[in-house]
Amino acid sequence: MIALVDCNSFFCSCERVFQPKLLKKPVIVLSNNDGCVVARTDEAKALGIKMGVPYFQIKDFCQKNSVFVYSSNFALYGDMSRRVMRILSELAPEIEIYSIDEAFISLDGFSPKQISEHIHRIKETVEQETGIPVSIGVGSTKVLAKLANYRAKKNKLQTKGIVNLIELSESALDLILKEVSVGDIWGIGRKSAEKLQRLQVHTAYDLKLYDDKVIQKTLSITGRYIQEELRGNPCLDLETIPTPKKQIISSRSFGRGLFKLEDLKEAVANHVTTAAEKLRHQNSIAHSILVYIRTSPFKKGPQYYNSITMSLHSGSSVTNKLIKLAFAGLEKIYREGFEYKKAGIILMDIDDKAHTQLSFFNTHDSDKENLLMETLDSINHTEGESTLKFAACGTNQFWRMLSQMKSPQYSTRWSDLLQVNSSPE
DNA sequence: ATGCTCCTGCGAA
DNA sequence: CTAACGTTCGCAGGAGCAT
Numbered sequence: 001m002i003a004l005v006d007c008n009s010f011f012c013s014c015e016r017v018f019q020p021k022l023l024k025k026p027v028i029v030l031s032n033n034d035g036c037v038v039a040r041t042d043e044a045k046a047l048g049i050k051m052g053v054p055y056f057q058i059k060d061f062c063q064k065n066s067v068f069v070y071s072s073n074f075a076l077y078g079d080m081s082r083r084v085m086r087i088l089s090e091l092a093p094e095i096e097i098y099s100i101d102e103a104f105i106s107l108d109g110f111s112p113k114q115i116s117e118h119i120h121r122i123k124e125t126v127e128q129e130t131g132i133p134v135s136i137g138v139g140s141t142k143v144l145a146k147l148a149n150y151r152a153k154k155n156k157l158q159t160k161g162i163v164n165l166i167e168l169s170e171s172a173l174d175l176i177l178k179e180v181s182v183g184d185i186w187g188i189g190r191k192s193a194e195k196l197q198r199l200q201v202h203t204a205y206d207l208k209l210y211d212d213k214v215i216q217k218t219l220s221i222t223g224r225y226i227q228e229e230l231r232g233n234p235c236l237d238l239e240t241i242p243t244p245k246k247q248i249i250s251s252r253s254f255g256r257g258l259f260k261l262e263d264l265k266e267a268v269a270n271h272v273t274t275a276a277e278k279l280r281h282q283n284s285i286a287h288s289i290l291v292y293i294r295t296s297p298f299k300k301g302p303q304y305y306n307s308i309t310m311s312l313h314s315g316s317s318v319t320n321k322l323i324k325l326a327f328a329g330l331e332k333i334y335r336e337g338f339e340y341k342k343a344g345i346i347l348m349d350i351d352d353k354a355h356t357q358l359s360f361f362n363t364h365d366s367d368k369e370n371l372l373m374e375t376l377d378s379i380n381h382t383e384g385e386s387t388l389k390f391a392a393c394g395t396n397q398f399w400r401m402l403s404q405m406k407s408p409q410y411s412t413r414w415s416d417l418l419q420v421n422s423s424p425e
Numbered sequence: 426a427t428g429c430t431c432c433t434g435c436g437a438a
Numbered sequence: 439c440t441a442a443c444g445t446t447c448g449c450a451g452g453a454g455c456a457t
Binding site: 030031032033034035036038052053054055056057059072220221222245246247248249250251252253256257296297298299344402 | 440442445447
Binding site: 010038098099100101102186187188189190191192220222 | 436438
């Protein structure tokens with residue numbers, strides 16, 4: 001038995017915890033660079049604000065309807081997420097942290113009666129100790145738990161935020177599956193939903209009963225797993241230990257268009273810095289780095305996109321070495337005269353630092369370099385991020401993303417940020 | 426015929 | 439005030455190449 005715990009309108013709920021005046025009000029949170037809507041409260045949904053809409057398209061609408069708009073504040077959301085996950089870890093034997101606002105938990109060892117009781121306790125505890133409302137779905141597989149959660153969120157009033165499918169008979173469960181359209185199943189996106197429509201497969205129930213071979217052929221093995229999980233046969237394991245990343249990406253749109261190579265270099269140096277920090281954090285080294293730059297596909301004018309992959313003979317996790325390599329790549333793909341809107345890097349071919357193979361060339365990270373990185377990381381950890389950084393990262397950084405909602409509310413939020421650090425527990 | 430790497434498509438939050 | 443559309447990850451399978 002598996003439960004999926006999902007925080008309601010997570011980013012908005014985080015803002016509400018520190019600003020009770022937002023309760024019962026329409027609130028939205030924007031993506032990086034104040035680009036698109038990524039979180040909405042029920043009140044905002046009721047106004048018809050869609051997920052993923054570019055903010056500039058609805059800015060006037062929000063003003064007219066007194067919608068509270070926030071730039072994303074990931075330091076806050078990350079902190080709230082850790083609190084929620086810690087409580088879940090204490091109340092469940094096994095947990096898979098699936099995303100910033102979601103976790104699967106195993107309910108093995110509980111009787112059906114106990115499960116229902118326990119789920120209610122989990123919900124109450126999280127809400128009481130963090131102020132974040134959650135919805136919980138329970139099923140015999142991950143896909144069914146997801147589906148249950150989806151219904152819990154959709155009908156919060158009737159369900160009180162909890163849907164438990166395991167007490168249901170097969171036929172009662174099928175009645176529910178008939179109400180779920182295939183596109184709403186976890187793992188079935190837009191393209192797969194279209195393919196299924198063509199097969200006259202419209203609901204979760206249709207998919208559950210459809211011919212195995214045909215599903216395998218049209219949706220590949222992943223589609224088959226989903227089908228099997230709908231039937232109650234687990235195919236997807238609970239991944240309780242986080243596996244190290246196979247690639248680490250850092251990319252961002254700029255606050256304004258950039259033309260000059262030196263500005264792009266600064267941005268790239270910053271990307272390498274954050275990615276390399278993550279790399280060292282999981283005790284890995286990378287053997288190649290991909291650099292890319294691009295113009296805005298949404299703005300008319302000459303378009304340019306290019307990327308290049310640079311390799312190291314033996315891997316590295318030393319920031320300055322990686323920056324140097326990234327610069328060499330950037331200089332190869334840079335073309336003058338374009339208005340660049342985004343740059344990014346990907347660390348690839350990642351291996352565990354310990355079992356790194358000796359190479360013929362003596363290009364490994366030296367003890368000295370490793371010690372330098374350790375020291376740098378430890379200083380930034382205790383003194384705050386980017387206390388110490390490479391000059392290549394620049395000091396001005398005028399190209400940084402926009403995240404200044406100029407509303408009066410926003411300018412008064414320094415105290416809120418301070419509250420986050422001194423946890424009220 | 427088989428095995429490898431690279432790239433693309435898709436889905437998730 | 440301007441101009442104005444996000445980021446990060448994994449997996450499957452086909453393409454292309456080598457053996």
